Amino acid sequence: MSASQSAVRSRAEAVQVSRTFDWMILFTLFTAVLGGYHIHYMLTGGDWDFWTDWKDRRLWVTVAPIVSITFPAAVQACLWWRYRLPIGATLSVVALMLGEWINRYMNFWGWTYFPVNFVFPSNLIPGAIVLDVILMLGNSMTLTAVVGGLAYGLLFYPGNWPVIAPLHVPVEYNGMMMTLADLQGYHYVRTGTPEYIRMVEKGTLRTFGKDVAPVSAFFSGFVSIIIYFLWHFFGKWFAKTDFISDEAS
Amino acid sequence: MKIIKDKVAKLSFVALLITMTAAMFYAPTASAHGEKSQAAFMRMRTIHWFDLNWSKEEVPVNDTMTISGKFLVFKGWPETVDKPEVSFLNIGIPGPVFIRAGSWIGGQLVPRSVSLELGEVYEFKVLLKARRPGDWHVHSMMNVQGGGPIIGPGKWTTITGSMGDFVNPVTTLTGQTIDLETYNLENTYFWHAVWFAVAFAWLLFWIKRPMFVPRHIAVSTGKASTLISAGDKKIGMVFAVGTMVIVAASMGTTNSKYPVTTPLQAGLLRGMKTYQMPEATVSVKIDDATYRVPGRAMQMTMTVTNNGDTSVRLGEFNTAGVRFLDPEVHEDETAYPDDLLAEEGLTVSDNSPLAPGETRTIEVTASDAAWEVYRLADLIYDPDSRFAGLLFFWDENGSRQLVTVDAPLIPSFI
Structure with missing residues (x-):
């Protein structure tokens, strides 16, 4: 077969090859995103996602969406603008x-035998699907970022x-009140994660009484808008094709 | 040249395979906590653990044991380590082989961080419930914010039985008794499975049709709008609305199922109750101190004055959890870990009773292999080459006095 001849x-046969190619790309993309996104999320969201x-x-609600909207935005930029596939965010989050x-x-x-009910990951799927x-309905990066x-x-x-x-049901333990999640953290010994490292319930959001989660969520949403723009551009930049001019010819 | 390169590459590959195979056959368990690697001055000049007691050496699963004792927060705390203003009484074990059923300082439960005062002695107790069978090195431990973990003495403890039998019953303030080991597990699996199913359905809807090559051609030729049909948009709407409905409905049912929930609890406990040791009537001045590297011995010249009304004798020098005893004065009866106990490790030039009002200059030698084994000799390589420790004197009635010492240390290499 010469170079000018078709491989199919x-x-x-062309359709079959195309589908094989689809699965190869999808598998490669899935595992690459799984690895890269996982490292990114562990480094930025880490303990907030590890432990109940x-x-x-306050902080989990704020931090987790902000640091996790990154890869979904970037993968969306590639899959949508080049292939019109509206699965970038879901694919990333599932990976x-x-x-x-x-x-x-x-x-x-x-x-290390930490019980799974103490270390399960956060659920990011609802936000990814939306x-x-x-993006599919609006075909707009700005709309997707803002809404x-x-x-x-x-x-x-x-x-x-x-x-x-x-896990937020209260319990009285040796004269102190704590949640079951607090008790898990106390019972299941983490030698390298002392109590003072926990960044929970810190901040100055004290004027909303007990209803701070919605306020934190709104703040997280606002910052997520900015992060979405940034990472969407990263995704576009990584997904572009550049041709180098052949000056010799 | 190419042949040589190929051979080197081939041999390197074979060497890599042999190394990996060998590692598979010999991969010992890491059981200890690097306590010997911690800088010697950290162990000698921060938290001094003493009167330690491990209540059991063998514990069946579900049974409990305690580690109790006292610790002195050293007054001469090194400048290079943050002060223990935010500290946490921890336990050094390899993961949750025990659960920490309780921990107390001065009788107060300390599930949270505490503020400690320099120069004070605190009494502590940690209650542990056996969970995972095996032989485990169990240490006392204090985490200090900005200072890191300060690990105390450790003792080997055996847990027997089966982890499958472990239970951790807890009664909530709503009156429900649950097993914290497995509580909420099915609920967690259920909701994650539901959301994975929804996500896979969305992905499947798109990946079942041709993806990359034909769609890229269509986008490149300006036919991108043909790739999303009205039906696709309707399905998309169903997924988006369905997602929000599931989120809202599941939140509503959860709130009705768990009407009483509280935020995570956090905070710093201040004003911890200190332990009052008997007032020391003995004063000690270190004239000089040297560490003889070849002899694995520390020699101190000290001037001791007895200001009390009964005679006293020096019985123990304790530093970094290693105890050097003069058996003529004091013998250990607490089953202290052998590797940390030099039963005859303390030699005093004149250890006859020091009479009330008397001042005497004595040569004290603390020698044992523990200096090397526990890498305390590495003190001479520390940035602030000072040693510190606790001296225990006993009077005629068997009463004990604690005196701290803190002085520069000169190494001797000959």
Whole structure:
């Protein structure tokens, strides 16, 4: 076969090759995003995602969406503008959460025996789906950043509440009140994570009484808008094709 | 040249394979906590642990044991380490092999960080409930913000039984008794499975059709708008609205199922109750101190004055958890870890009773392999080459006095 000949002999074969190519690209993209996003999220969100006694109504709610909207925005930029595939955010978040579940189960439980009900990851899927749908319907980066970014921040806390709420039931323990999540953190000894490292319930948001989670979520949504823009541009930049001029010819 | 390069590459690959295979056959468990690697001055001049007691050496799963004792927050705390204004009484174990069922300083429960005062002695107790079978090195430990973990003496403890039998019952303020080991697990799996299913459905809707090549061609040729149909948009709307409905509905049902929830609890406990040691009537002045590297011995020349009304004798020098005893004065009866106990490690030039009002200059030698084994000799390489420790004197009635010492240390290499 010469270089000018086609590698396929029929339309059916071309379709088959195209589909094979789809699965290869998808698998590669999925695993690459899983690895990169996972490292990024562990470095920036880390302990807030590892432990239930870090999942508070102020900082976890604020930090997790801001640092996790990054890869969804970038992968969306590539998959939407080049392929019109509105799955960038969902694909990224599913890859991240799959990686995290493997990590929590194999490492946190399998190696060090922390109970899974203490170390399960946060749920980011609701925000990701909404982000993808808004991009598909609006076909606009600005609209997706403003509406989708805000929705991503707002949906995070209620999207996790069904799993977290049971651990916020109070308990009296040796004369002190704490939540079951606090008790998990106290019972299951972390030699390298002393109590004072926990960044929970800190800040100056004291004028909203007990209802600070919605305010934190709004703030998180606003910052997520900015982060979305930034990472969407990163994604576009990484996904562009550059041709180098052949000056010799 | 190419042949040589190929051979080097091939041999390197074989060496890598052999190394990896060898590692598979021999991968020992890391059981200790690097306590010997911590800078010697950190262990000698920060928290001095003493009167330690491990209540059991073998514990069945679900049974409890305690580590109790006292610690002195050293007055001559090094400048290079942050002061213990925010500290946490921890326990040095390899992961949650025990659960910490309780920990107290001065009788107060300390699930949170505490503020400690320099120069004060505190009494502590940690209650541990056995969870995972095995032989574990169990240390007392104090985490200091800005200073890191300051690990105390450790003792090997055996947990017997099966981890599958472990239970951790807790009764909530709403009256429900739960097993914290497995509580909320099914609920967690359920909700994550639901959301994964929704996400996979959305992904499947798109990846079941041709993706990259034909769609890229369409976008490149200006036909991008043909790739999203009205039906696709309707399905998208269903997913978005469905997502928000599930989130709102699940939040509503959760709130009705758990009407009483509280925020995570955090804070700093101040004003911890200190332990009052008997007033020391003995005063000690270190005239000089040297560490003889070849002999693994520290020699101190000290001037001791007895201001009390009974005679006293020096019985113990304790530094970094290593105890050097003069057996004629004091013997350990607490089953202190062997590797940290030099039962005959303290030699005093004249250890006859020091009469009331008497002042005497004595040569004290603390020698034991522990200096090397616990890498305390590395003190001579520290940025601030000073040693510190606790001296215990006993009077005729068996009463004990604690005196702290803190002085420069000169190494001797010959």
